[in-house]
Structures are given as structure tokens and as C-alpha cells.
Amino acid sequence: MEGVFSPEECAQTLERADALYAQGRIDGCFAAVPASEAGGDVLKTYPRMMHPHRVDEMFMRFLKHPRVVASLEQLLEQKAVGIQSMFYWKPPGAKGQAFHQDSFYVRGEPDTCLAAWTALEDADQENGGLIVCEGSKDLPILEMIPTDTARSFTETAVVPPAGATPRTLRMKTGDTLFFGGRVIHGSEPNRSRTRFRRSLICHYVGADTKSLSEFYRPTVALR
Numbered sequence: 001m002e003g004v005f006s007p008e009e010c011a012q013t014l015e016r017a018d019a020l021y022a023q024g025r026i027d028g029c030f031a032a033v034p035a036s037e038a039g040g041d042v043l044k045t046y047p048r049m050m051h052p053h054r055v056d057e058m059f060m061r062f063l064k065h066p067r068v069v070a071s072l073e074q075l076l077e078q079k080a081v082g083i084q085s086m087f088y089w090k091p092p093g094a095k096g097q098a099f100h101q102d103s104f105y106v107r108g109e110p111d112t113c114l115a116a117w118t119a120l121e122d123a124d125q126e127n128g129g130l131i132v133c134e135g136s137k138d139l140p141i142l143e144m145i146p147t148d149t150a151r152s153f154t155e156t157a158v159v160p161p162a163g164a165t166p167r168t169l170r171m172k173t174g175d176t177l178f179f180g181g182r183v184i185h186g187s188e189p190n191r192s193r194t195r196f197r198r199s200l201i202c203h204y205v206g207a208d209t210k211s212l213s214e215f216y217r218p219t220v221a222l223r
């Protein structure tokens with residue numbers, strides 16, 4: 001969906017991320033390692049922020065973004081609750097994230113997991129934009145096997161079965177992709193020399209969810 005976040009909202013998110021990052025570390029959210037101690041791993045210097053909505057009012061507000069919530073509820077055909085926010089810097093040279101299904105981690109019962117992946121700046125093949133496998137949304141949860149950690153900061157991956165076709169998306173600043181928890185997705189390294197690929201990634205489940213991995217609690221009411 002194009003332009004879910006306005007240019008001002010994208011800029012505001014980047015500004016808040018900068019302000020949190022300036023603190024160096026926030027327990028339960030991130031801990032940055034100075035470049036001089038990171039052994040060349042830029043993701044140690046720019047680690048993703050986990051659950052920034054738990055420590056920052058603006059991230060909480062954007063987890064509840066009215067246009068996101070309206071789309072989620074249309075897709076889910078019920079009320080949704082927020083379970084996760086993440087902010088990715090993905091600086092030049094950063095590794096990607098191997099193919100996976102979010103439902104593998106979320107373990108919702110019933111399984112209604114939906115992601116809202118918002119580009120805070122243009123994302124494409126060069127800077128490690130999101131890759132989704134078309135034809136994968138109704139697959140069962142697949143086995144995870146060890147993967148190439150030279151290209152992925154995560155260590156395990158699913159192998160897309162026949163009929164699941166990887167496609168790299170081109171997303172403009174403010175665009176949001178909504179996708180279900182069974183969709184196989186991931187990304188390649190950021191091969192740009194200059195461009196970050198900053199994104200806000202939030203996860204939701206239907207309000208009728210009975211059980212869920214503990215990592216995603218407490219859930220957040222969206223209205």
C-alpha cells in the first residue's frame with residue numbers, strides 16, 4: 001500500500017530512532033558496539049531495535065498508526081492487537097536476513113500473524129530490500145535449517161518449496177507491505193556503498209488469539 005506513512009511521519013520516525021541510538025544502549029531494545037570494536041560487522045554498530053514501542057511514546061503511536069490498523073482489521077476481519085515493533089537500520093554493507101516465516105516465531109493460536117513492513121526510505125535490490133515468495137502464504141510452518149551466515153545475520157532458513165517464487169520488492173518511502181505469518185520472506189545484504197535501508201516492522205495478531213510465544217507479550221490494544 002503506497003504512502004501509508006506520510007513523509008513527515010517517516011522523518012519523525014528516523015529522528016526518534018536517531019535519538020534512541022544516541023543513548024548507545026537501551027535494555028531489552030538494543031546495544032550498539034563502537035565501530036572500532038565491531039570487527040567490521042556494521043550490524044553490531046547498527047543493531048536492529050527490538051520493541052521500541054515499549055520504551056518510546058512515538059514508536060507506540062506508530063504501532064497504532066490508524067491507517068495500518070484499518071488495513072489490518074480489514075485483512076483479519078476482526079480487531080487486531082500489536083505484538084512487536086522493530087526498527088532496522090541496515091547500513092551499507094549489512095548482512096541480510098535469511099528466508100523465514102514469522103509464524104515460526106510467533107506461534108499464535110489461531111495463527112493470524114500479520115506483518116506491516118514500512119519503508120522509511122526507498123528500499124530495492126541494491127540496498128537489501130524485502131524479498132517475498134509469491135505463492136507461499138498458505139504453506140504450513142516449514143523446517144528451519146542452517147544457512148549461510150556470510151549473507152544472513154540469522155543462522156537458520158527455510159527453503160522455498162516449488163511454487164513459492166522469490167521476488168524483490170521496490171518500495172518507496174512511506175509504503176507499507178502487509179503480509180501473513182506463513183509468507184516466506186527475507187532479504188539480501190545491503191550492497192549499496194552509501195544508502196541505509198531503514199524500516200519499521202510491526203507485527204500483529206487477531207484479538208481472538210488464545211496463545212502466543214511469551215516474547216510477544218504484553219500485547220498492545222490498538223485503539
Ligand SMILES: O=C(O)CCC(=O)C(=O)O
Pocket residue numbers: 088096097102128129130185186187199201
Ligand atoms: O527487513 C528485512 O530485511 C527482513 C525483515 C523480516 O524478515 C522480519 O521482520 O521478519
